[in-house]
Amino acid sequence: MKDIAQVVEDTSFELLKVAATKLPSEVKETLVKGKNETKGSLGKAQMSAIVENVELAETNIKPMCQDTGLVAFFVKIGDKFPLRSEVKEILKKATERATKNVPLRPNAVDMFEGNTKTNIGLRGYVPWFYFDLVEGDKLEIIAMPKGGGSSNVGKMKMIPPGKGIKGVKEFVVEALAAAGPLACPPYTVGVGVGGGEDMCMNLAKKALLRPLYHYHEDERIAAIEKELLQTLNQLEIGAMGLGEGPSVLDVHMEFAARHPASLPVGVVISCWALRHAGATIDKDGNVEYHPH
Ligand code: SF4
Incomplete structure (x- = not known):
């Protein structure tokens, strides 16, 4: 009989390693396509460097x-x-192990004690966990490291509710214009609309996990995603902000109900390194890694 705790730790370690070293295939393919379609030499050089970097990371x-x-x-x-309840501690153990052995850069800084060197925060909040209780006998884990x-x-x-969808779109464009080359x-781009001030940001981050070019099942939302993708590329930020090549690969949105007096909008932006990896473990410890 398998030691389920060990399977969860080993799988989570592997997910952190895969996320850090190998982009999801559709992200890589989109970057290659972006490189091939970039006309200007500056943009082409940047896209080539990104693609070469991704390939080297994967190979090595x-x-x-x-x-x-x-x-x-x-x-x-x-x-x-x-x-x-043990899952949280097991995932922390996997994070500490990955920090040493992948290695991951130690990025958990306590305001008073400094860098913990382990990627584990001293006050129980890092790594950050999004837990969901579901039916069945499986555990699904998606690791998502996100750069500073x-x-x-x-x-x-929080935009005035009267501004509606038009206001949502304007804010997304404003956020991307402010991000520019930074x-x-x-x-x-992940966009979360509705809920409260915290929920819209969580939804925006979750939206980034949807594979590229998989638009929302609600056609009205899918239409806004496609429209924003076009509009944001007209900003011509370009590869690494040089004005040539793709600015935005895709836009994903999630909507929640909102309070009548509120229209919260969250925008979470991923750099070209859109990193995540997932797996599902059944009650007997069999692991199925998600397509990557
Ligand atoms: S590629 Fe992403 S994670 Fe790396 S430095 Fe740029 S913004 Fe940060």
């Missing part, structure tokens, strides 16, 4: 960027999966 199993991000896990625990540069350009605003474009 080394992080694709020196900033391996702040670690977050999206976790779905089935009500018949044998582990529950791209997190710095995230934005949230966070290693081409970007992928």
Whole structure:
């Protein structure tokens, strides 16, 4: 019989390694396509460098960027999966192990004690966990490390509800114009609309996990995603902000109900290094890695 706790730790370690060293195939393919379609020599050189960097990281199993991000896990625990409250500590153990052995850059800084050197925060919040309780006997884990540069350009605003969808679109364009070259474009943009001031940012981050060019099942939302993708590329930020090549690879939106008096909008931007990796473990410890 398998040691389920060990399987969860080993799988999470592997997910952190894969996320840091290998881009999801559709992201890589989109970057290659962007490189091939870029006309100007400056943009072409930047896109070529990004693609070469991604390929070298994958071949040598080394992080694709020196900033391996702040670690977050999206976790779905089935009500018949044998582990529950222990999962959090196991994922922290995997994070500490990955920090030493991948290696990941130590990025958890305590305001008073400094860098913990482990990627584990001293106060229990880092890594950050998004837990969901679901039916069934499986555990799904998605590891998502996110770099500081791209997190710095995230934005949230409570816009007047009367501004409606037009106001949402204007704010997304405003956020991307402000990001400009600051966070290693081409970007992928997650937008969360509704809920409260915290929920819209969580939804925006979650939206980044949807594979590129998989638009929202609600056609009205899909139409806004496609429209924003076009509009944002007209900003001509370009590869690494040089005005040539793709600015934005894709836009994904999630909507929640809102309070009648509020229209919260969260914008979470990923740099070209849109890193995440997932797996599902069943109650017997069999692991299925998600297509990557
Ligand atoms: S923004 Fe992304 S690619 Fe740029 S340094 Fe940060 S993690 Fe690396």
